[in-house]
Amino acid sequence: MFDWRWDFTWEILPRLLAATGNTLLAAGLGYAIAVVLGLAFALAQRTPYRSVTVVVREAIEFIRSTPLVLQIFFVFYVGPQFGIRLSPWTAGMIAIGLHYAAYLSEVYRGGLESVPKGQWEAATSLNLSTARTYFRVIIPQALPPSLAGMGNYLVGIFKDTPMLSVIGVAELMHTANAIGSETYRFLEPYTLVGVIFLLISLPTAAGIRLFETWVRRKLGMV
């Protein structure tokens, strides 16, 4: 039925597994950037300075309304015209990190807003500083309700890493394409890529749910 060749499958598997390392690295780095930058975006929207709030708000809207692949191209190819020459990895991490930061900031925003007003008032009545109030009182409570959304975007960023192949980051998709153009066989490499993504996505999603329960328990909130 299918012209599936096992010998070819075993032959290309090590190469694809090596590329999986790059995919995981890209997803991990991109996500780390997005997690931190997203929090900065969310907090910036809560400052009393209207100009900051508006600029950040608009930037987030802009990022969320345009395709990721365009943003990747933009950072990589348009940057040099302004004298910013970036490697594919750097450009890719900036683009994907920014993109997901915009989405994560919305998740954080929801989480922050879910913390009852009384918690702010208690912090004020104890005279805690604003920074202390955020990092010790509010953010720990905003975390559990944010984890589900954060988990979705972790899987999301992982599944979006193939877009980095367009600027030549040697991740899974890029490697599968390369194998295809060298051997004119596409069935095995693309199928393997799909299987590898599935084998990583599914346990990750399950792991996130366990982590969520663990965090709630750890914070004494169950």
Place this chain on the structure above:
Amino acid sequence: MNAQYLSGFPLKLEGDPVPMVSFKKVTKSYGSLVVLDSLDLDIAEGEMVTIIGPSGSGKTTVLRMLMTLETINGGVIYVDGEPLTHMPSGNELVPANNRHLRRMRSKIGMCFQHFNLFPHMTALENCMEGPVHVLGLSKKEARERAEELLAMVGMADKRDQHPSRLSGGQQQRVAIARAMAMRPKVMLFDEVTSALDPEVIGEVTNVIRKLVAEHHLTMLMVTHQMGFAKDISDRVCFFYGGRIEEQGTPEELFGNPKRERTQQFLSAVKEAI
């Protein structure tokens, strides 16, 4: 708020004794709704003043303004002789900046109707957070102070529990210990027993009685428990429509209310019991 409006308010309260808390012509409104109308209220050092009154009469707002949880629209609030809502700038009072607020706020502690304990911290951690990170106590000092206060409110054995494992009465007692750990001069209680089951109200009111007996604190309390107000207060203020309709000693106010609205309110409350 212009300087002209603030003329007539002293930069510092003089006299002997200076009231611990002084509201001078304080007005608070939300949009066109005037919640407090030119309120004048002095509370002496060590005095226990209770505010009673119908729902919406502005009782909570008085406490929240004093805790700086609400800004005010007119007048000045003084604490310990110094302006709280304002600060001196040259010869006049200007709205307080954050630094001034933080300094003045340290004189005041508040307990809330819904406790507002930090749910991710144990009882002990709740009581140590402020002393360590605001007052700059060492962990060891803060821990000793917190343990002492938790013992005072009868919660020593639950110090390592998170709030979700405590009953409402227990949470409120921890909240009182947490506020006291900051060593405030003025303590505010806003209906601290209203969210509690009737059978645990006593454990919280007993703690407040203990504070009155053993600590030299100035207290301002809002409550719907007339019996408790009657035997603990030095003075009771009946609020109606954002003004003090009548005030006096518990004997005067509960025994012989002069104003019709006070009489109506007290008889309505009695019927409800």
